[in-house]
Amino acid sequence: MSFQNPVFIPGPTNMPEALRKxxxxxxxxxxxSLFGDILYPALSGVRQxxxxxxxxxxxxxxxxxxxxxxxxxxxxxxxxxxxxxxxGMFSHRWIDMCQRHGLKVQIVETPWGAGIPTDRFAEIxxxxxSHKIKAVLATHNExxxxxxxxxxxxxxxxxxxxxPAMLFVDGVSSIASxxxxxxxxxxxxxxxxxxxxxxxxxxxxIVGFSPKAMAALDTATLPRCFFDVRDxxxxxxxxxxxxxxxxxxxxxxxxxxxxxxxxxxETVFARHHRIAEGVRAAVxxxxxxxCAQEEGLYSNTVSAICTPEGFNATDIVTxxxxxxxxxxxxxxxxxxxxxxxxxxxxSLTDVMALSGIATAEMCMADLGINIRLGAGVAAAQDVYRxxxxxxxxxxx
Numbered sequence: 001m002s003f004q005n006p007v008f009i010p011g012p013t014n015m016p017e018a019l020r021k022x023x024x025x026x027x028x029x030x031x032x033s034l035f036g037d038i039l040y041p042a043l044s045g046v047r048q049x050x051x052x053x054x055x056x057x058x059x060x061x062x063x064x065x066x067x068x069x070x071x072x073x074x075x076x077x078x079x080x081x082x083x084x085x086x087x088g089m090f091s092h093r094w095i096d097m098c099q100r101h102g103l104k105v106q107i108v109e110t111p112w113g114a115g116i117p118t119d120r121f122a123e124i125x126x127x128x129x130s131h132k133i134k135a136v137l138a139t140h141n142e143x144x145x146x147x148x149x150x151x152x153x154x155x156x157x158x159x160x161x162x163x164p165a166m167l168f169v170d171g172v173s174s175i176a177s178x179x180x181x182x183x184x185x186x187x188x189x190x191x192x193x194x195x196x197x198x199x200x201x202x203x204x205x206i207v208g209f210s211p212k213a214m215a216a217l218d219t220a221t222l223p224r225c226f227f228d229v230r231d232x233x234x235x236x237x238x239x240x241x242x243x244x245x246x247x248x249x250x251x252x253x254x255x256x257x258x259x260x261x262x263x264x265x266e267t268v269f270a271r272h273h274r275i276a277e278g279v280r281a282a283v284x285x286x287x288x289x290x291c292a293q294e295e296g297l298y299s300n301t302v303s304a305i306c307t308p309e310g311f312n313a314t315d316i317v318t319x320x321x322x323x324x325x326x327x328x329x330x331x332x333x334x335x336x337x338x339x340x341x342x343x344x345x346x347s348l349t350d351v352m353a354l355s356g357i358a359t360a361e362m363c364m365a366d367l368g369i370n371i372r373l374g375a376g377v378a379a380a381q382d383v384y385r386x387x388x389x390x391x392x393x394x395x396x
Contacts, residue, residue, distance in 0.1 A: 079102065089332040190207065279342055284379065328342055
């Protein structure tokens with residue numbers, strides 16, 4: 001693998017030089033007032049990026065998985081029932097975590113490549129007259145399949161049935177890259193991490209709690225210690241943490257939020273959409289299909305690309321690393337060996353994306369897949385030239 005080449009995995013993502021420098025900082029006394037100058041702007045920045053005016057934001061030294069554990073242990077009790085669709089590896093892992101914590105999970109088995117079945121959710125919630133279901137789990141962007149589900153529709157299904165359950169959303173591979181509307185969608189807990197849209201190393205679990213989720217702290221009885229947001233809130237009120245924080249990563253988070261907000265969130269989202277459209281045009285030019293079943297489900301952060309029947313898609317990933325020093329993502333779970341993944345999120349440009357598309361083409365040609373070299377690159381170029389050409393023409 002070459003450190004000179006960008007990575008095309010769906011996280012950790014490429015780091016801008018400014019964020020690498022922000023993380024690489026001298027030791028700071030985290031009990032001094034200087035720490036507050038890092039912490040509070042970082043929390044405020046996250047709140048703006050998840051589009052909330054009322055969420056309490058907590059940042060733990062962990063990853064998105066720790067964020068999931070924070071969500072369930074702070075708000076639920078053993079024996080509580082939660083509702084979830086299993087439509088990919090990461091929804092599966094969240095379900096597994098709930099079961100390990102003694103929660104009852106009502107699972108809606110869903111094809112990998114499909115989105116959250118909101119109609120089925122609506123039926124289940126409407127039938128739950130005694131309100132046994134305490135939370136609905138929703139994976140916004142299923143990283144294993146490149147499927148983006150409609151969180152607003154999940155909230156509509158909950159509201160239509162007048163169900164009081166909380167809504168927990170895994171936004172690990174969507175937040176800071178795709179539009180996320182915590183308040184508008186009625187999300188009670190949003191979970192993400194530092195290593196994807198925020199363009200930082202792995203090491204921070206980032207969670208937003210609605211007032212309703214904060215109220216649930218008083219009745220939840222699942223054990224929690226390291227991930228207890230009550231302790232974290234007390235620490236924040238005193239300008240610190242209940243234990244030693246990851247100061248460098250928090251400084252990086254502060255700078256990352258500044259960068260994203262300076263670029264403008266809608267511009268960030270449009271950039272991700274444009275780059276993703278170029279990748280999708282390349283896939284079509286190769287005569288291949290995405291794992292996502294329909295256009296409305298296409299993710300703007302990762303594309304899972306189905307390879308021909310009988311071909312081991314993992315060979316593309318291995319060959320890219322060994323021969324060209326480039327990283328792509330392997331298929332996971334039910335789609336292992338059937339897809340390879342191109343991550344197109346975080347610190348990425350059209351030109352960088354073209355290098356990944358070109359490398360994928362070379363790998364497929366090397367491995368005997370019947371594609372024409374340059375076909376995908378040309379298709380993506382048409383997308384990128386078209387998107388930028390209009391602005392140039394108007395300026396002229």
